[in-house]
Amino acid sequence: MIHKRVWSGKELSVNLIKTNTLNLTALIFLFTLEISFTKSLLLNAFIVLLTLFYLIKRKKWIGLIGLFLLPLIPAVSTYWSVMVHGSGSADAWLLFSRTFAFAALGMMFAFGIELEELLLILEQKKVPTSFIYGILVVLNAVPEIKNEIQDLKNASLLRGKRLTVFSPLLYLKTIFVAFNWRNHYTEAIKSRGYEDNVKRKPSKEYVTPKRYILASAMIFIIGNTLMFITI
Numbered sequence: 001m002i003h004k005r006v007w008s009g010k011e012l013s014v015n016l017i018k019t020n021t022l023n024l025t026a027l028i029f030l031f032t033l034e035i036s037f038t039k040s041l042l043l044n045a046f047i048v049l050l051t052l053f054y055l056i057k058r059k060k061w062i063g064l065i066g067l068f069l070l071p072l073i074p075a076v077s078t079y080w081s082v083m084v085h086g087s088g089s090a091d092a093w094l095l096f097s098r099t100f101a102f103a104a105l106g107m108m109f110a111f112g113i114e115l116e117e118l119l120l121i122l123e124q125k126k127v128p129t130s131f132i133y134g135i136l137v138v139l140n141a142v143p144e145i146k147n148e149i150q151d152l153k154n155a156s157l158l159r160g161k162r163l164t165v166f167s168p169l170l171y172l173k174t175i176f177v178a179f180n181w182r183n184h185y186t187e188a189i190k191s192r193g194y195e196d197n198v199k200r201k202p203s204k205e206y207v208t209p210k211r212y213i214l215a216s217a218m219i220f221i222i223g224n225t226l227m228f229i230t231i
């Protein structure tokens with residue numbers, strides 16, 4: 001959707017993009033705080049079921065597998081520890097479900113949020129541009145850093161040395177390489193329009209449709225209602 005906007009006396013075309021990224025991030029953040037400080041088995045179960053529905057709808061099968069496998073050992077260990085040395089089954093089931101609820105929120109964030117889009121939305125919401133661009137630089141540098149690490153490993157093999165994950169030399173060399181790239185990063189972000197303390201002219205504007213806000217509000221209300229139901 002193209003929207004005309006006046007900027008410094010000039011009419012510019014701004015591309016309006018409908019997104020649920022900021023809305024979903026806020027919902028995940030609020031639920032994370034709530035399950036950290038409350039004791040509600042129903043709320044934990046609700047979050048897990050909500051995430052299951054979301055991942056199935058988005059066809060994120062790897063996320064579904066991760067939701068069941070990643071928290072399984074910590075959840076079972078916590079349950080067994082509380083049952084044996086703790087205060088009984090009520091707290092054991094609470095901590096068991098809370099472990100899965102945290103994992104569910106993590107999977108929803110990992111598979112439902114595009115991090116670069118979230119950062120650009122936060123910039124639109126007046127988060128300091130230098131902070132946003134700094135994180136974007138790191139995110140976009142990850143593939144190059146991986147390639148550089150592989151080159152360092154191959155070069156070490158030619159000299160008869162094998163660098164593993166536990167080799168301090170590997171991390172030291174990687175830090176020096178990243179440090180040497182900083183001038184290139186500075187030129188790159190300036191070429192993309194970054195100027196500190198200067199207001200940018202956005203070509204895209206992210207908006208959250210009202211139906212997404214209403215849906216998230218309903219989900220949040222249902223979750224908070226479940227907190228007051230005891231079983």
